[in-house]
Amino acid sequence: MRLRYFAWLRTRIGTSAEELPLPAGVATVAGVLDWLAGRGAGYAAALDRRDVVRVAVNQEFAPLDHPVSDADEVALFPPVTGG
Amino acid sequence: MRLRYFAWLRTRIGTSAEELPLPAGVATVAGVLDWLAGRGAGYAAALDRRDVVRVAVNQEFAPLDHPVSDADEVALFPPVTGG
Amino acid sequence: MIRIATAAFDSGRELAEFIRLCPASTGGIASFTGLVRGGGTDGITALTLEHYPGMTERRIAEIIETAHARWQLDSSLVIHRVGRMLPGEAIVFVATASAHRAAALAACEFLIDWLKTKAPFWKLEETSAGERWVEPRAADDEAAARWA
């Protein structure tokens, strides 16, 4: 699975992208967030407030129950502030 | 009194401006319109449909009962269509 | 700022200059450009804008004053062309600047709505069939009335 991080999720996790194999049993966006939160202090800090974490799967906004597979690009970022 | 005509009121009356002494007894915008309508065929044609004639006295929009004096500039024109 | 233009002007250049003069507090600039429409079934070949020198500037100044009283604007600009112009040329340009976009956008829309219905300008269209004075549109009156 390709993971991408933006804005303060990127700075807290400490990288903008990484390739990680999707663990067995992780099949939804919520599952990905739970799994990542356990990967270390940076991840935990980034995912501390889940209500302000947004997710895109294959570059489309995705809700927590959205399915994910190992072939997906999953991006995590805060609410957008462009324009 | 200085009279000014714009758009199709100007073309029907045949002039864009004229100086005419205000007749005795004419004291309002409505009075001016009645008086002018009797001055000839061009004026009558221009003032045929009073509901689409707008008036400004001294460059301010004025209703039919607005007072006029011989020192005023009175302008007659159709509804505006700028912008 | 108000300008009655007797020759063609370039909206892009006006917008650039307007933005250049905005204070540091400006966060959003809205603009509207009205063009002489060409082509179509009515086939306008030229448009002549008549105005009432003196009263026109005064009315535009009042409309701008109303906008500044209603919205917190850093600046505003109205340019209105007069005389004869061709399809594709700009008739009117409005720009507004504010700290926040909502004020700039609303004031820009207000200015063009009121310019269309409350400032002394009259349009004469030329088509292959001859000349005709443009009739006021009920939609313009309704648009202007929204701000009352």
Next chain:
Amino acid sequence: MIRIATAAFDSGRELAEFIRLCPASTGGIASFTGLVRGGGTDGITALTLEHYPGMTERRIAEIIETAHARWQLDSSLVIHRVGRMLPGEAIVFVATASAHRAAALAACEFLIDWLKTKAPFWKLEETSAGERWVEPRAADDEAAARWA
């Protein structure tokens, strides 16, 4: 038309070029320019816009498609700056063209409202006190929700 700009751009020049390419049927062009605000008590010294290459363009394309489905537009343009920029520089430029002004004005406002809330961009402000990621504003969400 969509453009992600990595260097400063000139809204006036963009508006001029946009108008030049409008068809003969266009009667009104609305535009909005968002600037990096300077000065004030927060004293922003620079702003960095981060985006999600690929998804950002895709989302903007969808937002533009929504605008064209909702209003009769002759054309539209969105330019969004990314990277580090200074006070007074343009962050975003939106332009819309239509036969009639109401469509152009509404679509322009819609586009900027949705760009602010539905396209992946993130603002990092630099001030004398350090850097901070900009928080989303409830007013922006409310503005975007008006069009739902």
